[in-house]
Amino acid sequence: MNPGYPNRSISRILKQLMLLMVLMLPAVPTTTQAAVNCELNYPASDVARLFPESDNYKISYFSFARQGGEPLLRKVEARLGSVPALYAPLNVPYTLYEIYKGGKRIGYIHGVNQKGQYGVLEVFVSLDMKGMIKAFYIQRMAGQWVNKFTLPKFGKQFVGLTLRDFELYDPVSGKGSGKVAAMTNPAPLAVTDFYGLQRAVKKNLVLMDEFVYSTQKGKQ
């Protein structure tokens, strides 16, 4: 042992180092999560739940930076009501879960982030190959009425809808008609979250239309 570096000091300094790391703790998950747009927390079990008939899935990414750039971003925002709705830089990758059964692609799962009343809303939908919603899933939401929005009864209102249904209704102004306009809000005090969820699904479908379904149509 070096006489100028007593044992007590080493242990004290190591403890201090640990404390410094403890102090840095709150920042760590925030920084890492901010890198990717919206991913399923437990992809294996979530995919099985949202797409029960699937036997495999593949993850791919798309972004405005790689496809379409600023003009496409503006186009998507215009389709969402000309309000900056994406809250994400051009290079943020959107995670797409491609769903397979017996080697054949049968649909997709895609999630988006949307501003909610008390924090971010992470909303996923599973879609068939034609763009019809098969399941609706809220992965993240804050507030005392979360339980009301995560009830199957609320989620079922989205099943069977397509982008066409959302084009008849503007969740920013609350004006329009059709099945989306007829949806019931299970928590009347949480208006921001209710419209936020509708807006999230519309954003999700518009993004899927621009990046996935139109590309597929182009190939055919």
Added chain:
Amino acid sequence: MISRFQIASKNLLRKKSRTTLTLIGIMLSSWVLVSLLGFNRGYETALNRDIDNMGYQLMVMAKGCPYEAATMMLQGGAGLRYIEQTMVNSIAARPEVDKVTPILMQAFFDPDKGDGGGIAGYFGIDLATYPGMKPFFRFRQGGWFKNDTAAEAVMGYEAAELEQREVGDMIMVPEKNVPLKVVGILERTGTQDDGTIYVPLKTLQKISAIDKITTIGIKVKKDADITKLENSLYQLPDMQVVSFTQVKQTIMKLISTARMMVLSIAIIALLIAMIGVVNTILMSVMERIQEIGILKTMGAMPIDIFFLVWTETLILCSVGGIAGIGLAIVFARLSDILVRRILPYSPGGELVAIDIRLALLTLAVILGVGLLSGIYPAWKAGRVRPLDSIRSEG
């Protein structure tokens, strides 16, 4: 008239594969060297900034194993050790102390955060003293709280970005379901502050149903003896002291050992590359011995031949060095990510910092060592005797 530089370039291009391999060797060694020198400076700067950005040089907290503290934080703050707020005044009264600030750190379990839930960290701060400790904070939107009991929050840049919050929006404290109004969003600092949510101390105490604090931040007077103060604080019952100066020194000591090992590898790589240069140039000289003899019979002086061959070394080292430095700059971000994965603790911000001065310094080292290596082949070429070389078989 053809210049010496053009002749040297043409000579190198005669054996393209050999020249390319030598260039790759120089390029890789200069890449490693400049990245390492960049890390050397970048890490220290980032660590200094992280620690300076703490705003205080000493921190006092209740005694307990730091591992235990970490676990408690991860479990949602249950069982964290607290200290009486009266301790703040007793520490502030010491002659070495410039400013003190009480802090309450609380962690609440958010089941909707990350994989299987995560911890949302809140800092309860004193409006009268904490902002003075962080004069470098700049607000992107809004400002500090209205008063020390307001149900308000100030969010770090990334915390706000992640939750998509703007001034005027609300946030909900997990577990407690207490709404807070966002009144300020800070500019990005590149430190842990970016992920922090600040709440008035009294508000957080009320939310957590506790009237104590977890930490006291201490800013020491300019000429005060920090070690003396630290030792006197150690005499406080059940208290432990964290000195950021010491933490910094410890981290730098740990890093310097690893740094020396990598630097040794870089020097060995550089030496191997230079042996490659000597080999390439020497072989080139041997293959051209008759040409050199003819040049001499035509009136070329030994010094002309010396500089001609030396120019080849100069070209190899310049091109290889510049390419290596270019690669290091292009892949600095990647090196940064790799270093972060390897190191147990790395501060925020840029870890591999390569600027023009460092790039030029590295190039100078590569050129210096390269030109030294080129002396022998150039001298050997300069000494070639014309008649012997012309007589020798090609």
